[in-house]
Amino acid sequence: xxxxxxxxxxxxxxxxxxxxxxxxxxxxxxxxxxxxxxxxxxxxxxxxxxxxxxxxxxxxxxxxxxxxxxxxxxxxxxxxxxxxxxxxxxxxxxxxxxxxxxxxxxxxxxxxxxxxxxxxxxxxxxxxxxxxxxxxxxxxxxxxxxxxxxxxxxx
Amino acid sequence: xxxxxxxxxxxxxxxxxxxxxxxxxxxxxxxxxxxxxxxxxxxxxxxxxxxxxxxxxxxxxxxxxxxxxxxxxxxxxxxxxxxxxxxxxxxxxxxxxxxxxxxxxxxxxxxxxxxxxxxxxxxxxxxxxxxxxxxxxxxxxxxxxxxxxxxxxxx
DNA sequence: TTCCGTGCAAACAATTTGCAATAGA
DNA sequence: TCTATTGCAAATTGTTTGCACGGAA
Numbered sequence: 350x351x352x353x354x355x356x357x358x359x360x361x362x363x364x365x366x367x368x369x370x371x372x373x374x375x376x377x378x379x380x381x382x383x384x385x386x387x388x389x390x391x392x393x394x395x396x397x398x399x400x401x402x403x404x405x406x407x408x409x410x411x412x413x414x415x416x417x418x419x420x421x422x423x424x425x426x427x428x429x430x431x432x433x434x435x436x437x438x439x440x441x442x443x444x445x446x447x448x449x450x451x452x453x454x455x456x457x458x459x460x461x462x463x464x465x466x467x468x469x470x471x472x473x474x475x476x477x478x479x480x481x482x483x484x485x486x487x488x489x490x491x492x493x494x495x496x497x498x499x500x501x502x503x504x
Numbered sequence: 505x506x507x508x509x510x511x512x513x514x515x516x517x518x519x520x521x522x523x524x525x526x527x528x529x530x531x532x533x534x535x536x537x538x539x540x541x542x543x544x545x546x547x548x549x550x551x552x553x554x555x556x557x558x559x560x561x562x563x564x565x566x567x568x569x570x571x572x573x574x575x576x577x578x579x580x581x582x583x584x585x586x587x588x589x590x591x592x593x594x595x596x597x598x599x600x601x602x603x604x605x606x607x608x609x610x611x612x613x614x615x616x617x618x619x620x621x622x623x624x625x626x627x628x629x630x631x632x633x634x635x636x637x638x639x640x641x642x643x644x645x646x647x648x649x650x651x652x653x654x655x656x657x658x659x
Numbered sequence: 660t661t662c663c664g665t666g667c668a669a670a671c672a673a674t675t676t677g678c679a680a681t682a683g684a
Numbered sequence: 685t686c687t688a689t690t691g692c693a694a695a696t697t698g699t700t701t702g703c704a705c706g707g708a709a
Contacts, residue, residue, distance in 0.1 A: 368663060368708050389698075404666050409699060411664095425580060430698055443627045452625060461616040470607060471641025472598045482633045486626025523683050523688060544673075559691050564674065566689095585673060 354435055355381050358420045365418055375400045376411045380421060380435050386451070388430045426451060426480045442480035447488035451480075509592055510536050513575045520573055530555045531566045535576060540589030541606070547588055581606060581635045597635035602643035606635075 358377045359369055367373075379395035380387070387395065393408050412433060415421035423431035427444040441459065443452040459474065466472045484492070513532045514524055522528075534550035535542070542550065548563050567588060570576035578586035582599040596614065598607040614629065621627045639647065 370664065370708070372665075402666090406667080406700080407665055413700095443621070443625070443629070445627075446630065446633075452627060454621075454625065458620060458624065459617065461620060462614065465613060465616060466598070466609075466636075466638075469613065470598070470609065471644065472600075472607060472638055473644040474598070474636050474638035475601065478601075478637045479634060481621075481629050483621075483627055483629035489626065489628040521688095525683070525689065527690075557691095561675080561692080562690055568675095 352381055354437055358415070358435075361418050361420055362414075367414065367418075371400065372403050372407050373411050373414075375403055376408060376415070377420070380433065386426065386432045386434065388432055390430065392433055422477050424478055424480060427482065439477055441477075443485070444480050444482050445485035445488055446482050447484055447492065450485050452485060507536055509590060513570070513590075516573050516575055517569075522569065522573075526555065527558050527562050528566050528569075530558055531563055531570070532575070535588065535590050541581065541587045542589070543585045543587055545585065577632050579633055579635060582637065594632055596632075598640070599635050599637050600640035600643055601637050602639055602647065605640050607640060 355374075355377050359374065362369060362373060375396050376392070378399070379392055383392070383395050389405075389409060389412065392412075393403075393405050396403050396408060412421060412423070416423065419436050421433055421435050423433050424442065426432055426442050427446075427449065439456055440453050441456065443454060444450075445452070463474055466474060483489075510529075510532050514529065517524060517528060530551050531547070533554070534547055538547070538550050544560075544564060544567065547567075548558075548560050551558050551563060567576060567578070571578065574591050576588055576590050578588050579597065581587055581597050582601075582604065594611050595608050596611065598609060599605075600607070618629055621629060638644075
């Protein structure tokens, strides 16, 4: 149950001077056993499956701590609440504005853009934290002339 | 005062069967005379400078309509509320996670990524609606080894 | 023993909604 | 006239905060 990344996270808390609590361990374990893309609410459900009494505010505070310690990060995928994942799982998201489908793509896809931006502006894009909107292959084929079709529902 | 894009927006409302109201005209004009990147709250201030009695809920409803009619769009820049701009002003935003600076870049910067994504996945990215996070040239130089420096404050 | 971490409830910001009154076409 | 649009107030959603208590170190 205590996988390597759970242990690493706990060690990171300890090294930072933080205390290892039941609540924090529970949040790490819930993140570890779920896939990524979890909202705070979904993560809370996962936590509550094992520890029903942990407070939602504590989960938020724990996630905030994790982000400071580079243990976990949130990303914005389309509209709606932030979604959380452990730090070792770096990839990107394409969100279809029409059908809301989320497509994961590897970090390397961004290499050409990364190089171009660094050359042009010196800006270094982060390998997490943002998603791209557009239309997936099927929806693009279905609405070839409507670049903003479905926009109002997905934004 | 009634610039070309104000007239075009009004015509788009008329063509869609919507009514031309004082409120809607006021929102278009406020968008037209301000720069982009306005939050709904800032836009409301701009509207209220001319028409103090227009309701905030109406402004939200008007923006929703404008988005459906491709008159205006919102973008997510870093954390915080959505920001609004007229449809003819297409560009992208880089947000520095450390100093919150916003850098505008032309749409063409994304051409390499656009081509790659369409080839790899068929996904068509939209020329608006998302921003990219990272570190600007100065902040990247100041913290070369900390890819996530400042993350907690900007997310 | 010391504070850090937590629970609870309340505050918060941004937005959305229901419904009756109003005003474009 | 007729119904889309608006105002108002209340509801929602996601998240944060103050404060007193309890538990890691």
